Amino acid sequence: MRLESSPELEAFRERVRAFVAERAPGVKPHAGVRAPDPELIPAIRAWTAALFEAGYLGSEWPAEYGGRDTRADLREAFVVAEEIARARTWEPIGAGTLAAAALIEFGTPDQRAYHLPRIRRAEDIWCQLFSEPGAGSDLASLATRARRDGDEYVIDGQKVWTTNGQHADVGYLLARTDPDVPKHQGITAFALDMRTPGIDIRPLREITGSCDFNEVFLDSVRVPASRVIGSPGEGWKVANSSLAHERGGVAARGVELRGQLDDILALAGERDASGGPGIEDSAVRRSIGNLAARVHVADLMSKAAQSRMAHGTDDVADAPLVKVFFSEANHAAAELALALQGTDGLLTEGEPGAVADGWWQDAFLYARAYTIAGGANEVLRTVVAERALGLPREPR
Known part of the structure; x- marks a missing residue:
């Protein structure tokens, strides 16, 4: 490193x-x-x-x-x-920086001249219209269709898990324009005006009680052909190229975990299930030590991935492994924080006596999302095994 x-x-x-x-x-x-x-x-x-x-x-x-x-x-x-x-x-x-990477590499001069300044001035919030009910980790199976009609495309389909869709001005959309070629080759990328008639955004209420994600229904949505990013059929290439520019999250994850560990140490110094300082209990110290080791490993993995990215030697396994280790350590941190609160761990945001106003309870409920978002951990392990380690493919 x-x-x-x-x-x-x-x-x-x-x-x-x-x-x-x-x-x-x-x-x-x-x-x-x-x-x-x-x-x-x-x-x-x-x-x-x-x-x-x-x-x-x-x-x-x-x-x-x-x-x-x-x-x-x-x-x-x-x-x-x-x-x-x-x-x-x-x-x-939103997905502004993701869309900007696609526009810079594949957009027309007119598209770049219009969209990039608006992204910089935050005049437009973008959302990512990739995932579908039947195409999440296997994104190339997407079924949303875009049919050419003169100077426009007519789009029908459904997207899901669209974070910040309720706030978005523009959508970075993938849709299938050619169903008769191999699935990776028939996809096209669009810059979709989210105010276009035929778009229905429906918030999805989560177990946390908040609505961060949305499902987006597209019913005969007409999009000018001038809003295609890249060439028709290049959508898979455009999307993967722009996703390769998403690097900030790798750096942030280690910092998030270290901050959570500091908070847990402070919590253990104040109380445990019996009302005394949890840190005085050897079992609590073992649990904190175990978590600290996992946080340290996840942080080192993040730094190793950053190092390889900075030197142009990054590997296909880097981002998946950082994400898997982070998401599982993050879940373990929330579990331990709730355990340290004893019965107070049942108190949620806004309830009297809730530790940190229920922040840890919300974090615990949200933690499973990290094991699915950005590719389910099970799928990412398969990616590492097959594409990085060259192990035999699972039977399909």
């Missing part, structure tokens, strides 16, 4: 930390990748625009669209993600 720092990088970190402390729109009230309440949207738009304006987002973009003339240092992107996570504040919501 060669993720060495430097005086320049540490000075950059201090600037970012001060900027986040001054400009961020407050601490997120809940764990995980969550949709904000509507009244927070203006502040998050302003925060996102400020990050772009300061050069803390989009530095890798072409200079004509607000990036740098010189090649961006990927380590700086990791620092920004870490400092946002350390402050426990909002990262930019």
Whole structure:
């Protein structure tokens, strides 16, 4: 692992930390990748625009669209993600940076000139319209259809697990335009105006009580052909290329876990199920030690993945393994925090006596989502086994 720092990088970190402390729109009230309440949207738009304006987002973009003339240092992107996570504040919501990567590589000059400045100014919040009820981890099985009709496409289908769909102005959509070719070859990417007639967004209420995800129904939605990103049939290539630019999460995960471990240590120093300091119990110390080891391993895996990304030697197993280890350590942390609260662990947000106003209870209920989102852990283990280790394929 060669993720060495430097005086320049540490000075950059201090600037970012001060900027986040001054400009961020407050601490997120809940764990995980969550949709904000509507009244927070203006502040998050302003925060996102400020990050772009300061050069803390989009530095890798072409200079004509607000990036740098010189090649961006990927380590700086990791620092920004870490400092946002350390402050426990909002990262930019939606799929704007994901869509920007697709537009920069595959978009037309007109598409880039229109969409990229709006992404930088946070005038448009994007959502990701990829997953479907029958196409989640196996995304290439998507069934949403886009039929060419003159200068437009007519789109019919259903998307699901659309985070921030209720706030989105534009959707980064994948739809099948050719059902007669192998499934990976018949997909096309679109920039979909979410105000187009025929779009029905229905929030999905979760076990946490919040509505972060949505299902999106598309009924004869007409989209100009000029909104195709790349060429028709290139959607799989466009999507995978843009997903390869999603690197900030790898850096943030270790910081999140270390923060949770610190909170658990503080909680154990205050109380346990019998009302005394839990840290005095040897079983509690063993549980905390076990969790600390898992957090340390997950953090090292994150740093190793960052190192390989920074040096251009990243492997197909890096992101899946970081995600699997993070999600399982995150779930273990929430379980331990609830156990330390004893019967108070039943108290949820807003109830008198709830520890940290029920933050851990919400985190526990949300934790399973991390084991599914971004590819179910079982599927990611198969990816590592077959594509990274070259093990025999499972019978299909």
